[in-house]
Amino acid sequence: MPFDLLSRDWLPVRAGDTRSVVGLRELFASAHELTDIEASPPPAASGLWRVLTVIAARVTGLDDMTLPADEWSARQEKVLEGGRFDPEELRKYFGKLSGRFNLFDQYRPWLQDPRLRQECKGSSGINKLVMSRPAGNNQVWFNHATAFDPPPLPAEEAVFHLLTQLYYGPSGQCTPRTVAETSAGNSKAGPLRRTISFHPLGSTLFESLIAGIPPAYRYDRGGADLAPWETDELPNPLSVPPKPSGLGGVLTGRFQHAVLLEPSADENSVVNAWITWAWRNRELPADDPYLVYQQNKEGAYYARQADASRALWRDFDSLILEDVGDEGRRRPAVLAAVEDMRGTLLSTLQVRAFGFDQDGQTRDKEWTVGVTPALLALANETQVARAISQMRQAAETVERNLEWALRMVWEAINDPSNGDGKAQRRDIPKGPWPAQGAFRYWIRAEQIFWRRIRGRDFDSPVNDFLRLALNVYDEVTNSAGSLPRVKRAIELKRGLIFRQVPFTSRPQHA
Template structure:
């Protein structure tokens, strides 16, 4: 039983309008011909791009932590000028780890721990592997696969679910694992759980991969720079985890889950899976180069959370500026590095986001994905970048006050005071109007935002957002009818929208 990821067709790719599936070796040999990788679900793509980036860094020599930043940048430019990955370097790298890319290898299955078959009394089940399948006592909603009917997962799809479990897996209880007499049944969350990743997107897979390699020196912490498939020995689950360092250590060396897949006799599908804890001593801190970090009230920097209701453009200024907003957001390391790509690539680079809106444990709400226009070059124009940020913040202030005005109008209509003085009732909710307004506001505000960015029209942007807010205020409150009581409350509260003209105060991440 074998499923060699080097040669089997499992990676969905696009070349122009043509779509196909190829293996790892062909991907790197033809990366300059391929337009994009179309992996799904989105969080699996996030994990795949990280693994591919490690391979790309090894093949190009951009994994060298001893190179000063300037020399590293020169080497990256030379790689891009070559226009493709060196075929000899590709073959050399994959030949060095030829037996490590088999999904069902008995001794070293790719990104898995073969010891789980003996260390776990029971398996987790193939349903547990697939994020959107119900497992255990969970309710059946949109997928009617049950524990009594665990349909096999095609091997090419199972690879992506393996990546999701390793990068976005939940914390809390898991399948019990016993190692040298120590039995535990809980784990920490995967390193990317709840986060939103930002990846450079070029015109080809080759450009995307090379532009997406972070400067190795900035990830050097003096620890271990090895991907799981590069290590000679399997890790000791009871030992001290190696300190993640370098491109491989940071991108593929921080997993909290151990996974093992059971293949069908013909190797074409996965019929069972083990998913459990990987470490007991579990401190694996590192700054991921694809994440935006924000400062908490305690001064600690944490990754920005993925929120399905929040449009990508509202974080665009965090991709081109440092210390954005009240929480002093820090841009992804990899995007700061691409500023030096001043030739033909920087003006065409876009940014793609991947993530999952989820809690820390078992609740997964929605995939998050999006692509920005090719405007990363704005990072080299600080005044323009700051103007972009101020415009985004103005849009958010307007939405906050729009919601506030609608909340107060709804309360006034339903309160005996009818808006005169403080409400007399304390049990009136904000009503449906604020949510309805946010739903209408953000898509239209986004069109205003990108138009003004492209045209570099930043003056009096707040006035245009205010006009939009007033239009939406009228649209939403139109359902209140023509009763004098309702009209009076609506008109009294309309003016609250204009509090936006007085900048200041914090703007939340909000909806939209």
């Protein structure tokens, strides 16, 4: 039986406390009854939401780049008032693309290139497809699926790993591919590699999808607005990549990898894979509507990178302010657009973040997911939004000082030549205390942050963070002992917490 993503059950969904697995057709038909999608891993979910957004825009007419801003917003509001996707529009869209959602189609497998079987001398292996598996010369740590014993991958899981590769795949060496006279074995990074992606989250899947459609008129760049499954021909890998125009082009038309999955005889699992380069020419840039952009020293904007050690609340001001001054940050375009939904969803929308902490080439560190409270309406209160940003900056300033104080006291205590709390040697490592302090601080600082926002209390928040830092400083240094020179060093370095921090009075630590 063909693995048709429209009819086969592969998408895990939730309706309240009830969980089930559905295909794409049922997902859209019952989106108003479903609470959420429970896709994993998070990078795959990030890619999946972009794919679903393109389909949602197609069947609602919100992909029309010719609509001016006010007409586009009016159409979005009308769609929301309808409360569900139009069954007839769904039938027409999926009907005209019959066969294009077959995962293992001989000629047009979904989001894949069937030519790789002939153009690549060898395959990449199923382990290469799954980023959490060891491949090549990588060491075996958490998964023992070695190249000598690669277990098959269920087809429904393979879809998510396919999406992860296309959106977050590495740059550098890959399986060699030969097209005409051109042979190469290196690829560019996927369009979302190293990034953190922010998506509106409503009370139903329908609300989340409609709120997550960015204004199409922003992406009219003169190219064809087509998703890969909507094109009639496979792309020429030696030509110039198409302009990322429209929602189809921006969200699903910027892949830098070509992938092909080999199914088992019954098409219920994947037993092998080819992963290689998709283009040899330079890709054309485009701003993704779900990313935060910030300026470098030269004033150019680049996508904010994911950092697994950075809590989501520290980016909250980037979601409600058009321009965060301390880093020149620019909020995601899709969140700027939801401000117009004051009378519908704005007061109830949350934001979900999908992050993948990676380097630019092959090292994958950690993926993360987080959800903010339903506070996007604060974007309409500029003074409050600015106060929130200042509170976040105060928390970060205090934490940097805390880490510096803990580093300096560690050096002073562990310097044999130290007699008065001043380190004399320069070769002493910074020690474990700064990391211990940061871990303790950020967890409790988040509680202060949300408590003050909910209470609309923005009066001298730095004092709360200073008080917290003093307590953490005492907790971390408590294990140092009671020798006089140790106590002297601890007290001398405590004052570093107050460096360049505006405050009205020094708070007393508990």
